[in-house]
Amino acid sequence: MIAQKKPLTILLASPRGFCAGVDRAIQIVERALERYGRPVYVRHEIVHNRFVVENLEAQGAIFVDELDEVPDDRPVVFSAHGVPKSVPAEAARRNLLYVDATCPLVSKVHREAERHAQSGRTVILIGHAGHPEVIGTMGQLPPGKVVLVEDVAQAERLTVPDPENLAYATQTTLSVDDTTGIVAALRRRFPSIQGPKMEDICYATTNRQAAVKAIAERCDAMVVIGAPNSSNSMRLVEVAANYGCAKSRLVQRAADMDWDWLGSSRRLGITAGASAPELLVDELIEACRARYDVTVEEVRTTEESVVFKLPRALVA
Structure with missing residues (x-):
């Protein structure tokens, strides 16, 4: 007799996953590969997600720590996180062809x-x-x-x-x-301290945290799909714990899930950091379906319509 699967309700936080800055940065690397051919060098991880990085490597991107690893005759992309002024200055000194994928919201903080x-x-x-x-x-x-x-x-x-x-x-x-x-x-x-006219924390960070807050109290456990070096993903774990779901953790992808940790949980919250693709969310839900009788309830707290333009050099 086949054992009946235990029920599991998944509360799917929305918005989740890719933000406009991450989407733009990945497109920049892909467009650069189309335009300039393989390889295109990228200084640092374009975004903090191994799945994304490995996918771009398979297309011909080479990730390096510093510019001295980039040959003079190949283009280089700067990551979405932004770079010190010394980096484009050095690229210009060497006459390197470079494309800056810094998120426009990070550039705003720079200015x-x-x-x-x-x-x-x-x-x-x-x-x-x-x-x-x-x-x-x-x-x-x-x-x-x-x-x-x-x-x-x-x-x-x-x-x-x-x-x-x-x-x-x-x-x-x-x-x-x-x-x-x-x-x-x-x-x-310091009463005279000046602050930004608008909050520097980006819309996507704010929205993803708000979505987690909306479901945390209803969850027995919460999984945030993201990378351990992703600041926004780690903050989502903290927000879940602070807003009523003490059993919260980061998981990079379904293969890393500790099913014993989930234990007798009946309501699982799932979200993804701003650099984690939706494919990894789908993968985790399917892994849950293999073990449980799953019901998915998406909880949406806001709609996002932000799109950032690509650099002119890559649009033609």
Whole structure:
């Protein structure tokens, strides 16, 4: 007698997965391969997802850490996270053909930071040390013009040479809740600090976190599909735990799922970070169907219609 499958309701958070900046960056690499032929070099992972990177490698992309690994006669693409000014300057010095896939929302933060520095302000950057986006943003300004703050405790301890001439900017992929606390501490300590006219945290990060908040309390467990080096994916795990689903974890793809961990859970929340393709969501749902009698309920909190244009060099 065939054992009857246990029921499992999947609450599918929406929006989830690719944002406009990630979609644009991947298209840039694919268009560059079409236009310039194989290989096209990419400085750093174009986005933080191994599946995406390996798919582009199969098409002819070669991922490198630094420009000195790029031959003089081949094009190079800069990742969606942005790069310090020294990188395009070095590419220009070598006469390399390069295409910048920096997300336009990250570029917006770069321009804001530059404007503040030109006005004589020290820029406080809220973000995670070592993240490529933070390295890129800090690299827009001369040393000493930007100070990194990672949490409320650092904001409380911060000392600056001129407290009356400060501005802040944020890494785009942070938790909305965490950033609110840091900004509040900075505003309390430095009342004249200037902030962005619009929130730096990107629409996609905000929307994906809101979708997780909408389902967290209803879930026995939550899986976020994404990479461990993806800031926005890791924040989704934290948001789920903070909003009522303590049993939350990151999974790169279905093959990595620990089914024992799921245990007796009857309601599983699933979402995906902004650099994880929908194919990986489908793969996990099918893996669930193989083990459970699955019902899928999609919970949509907003519609997204943002599209970013490709660089002119690749449009013809």
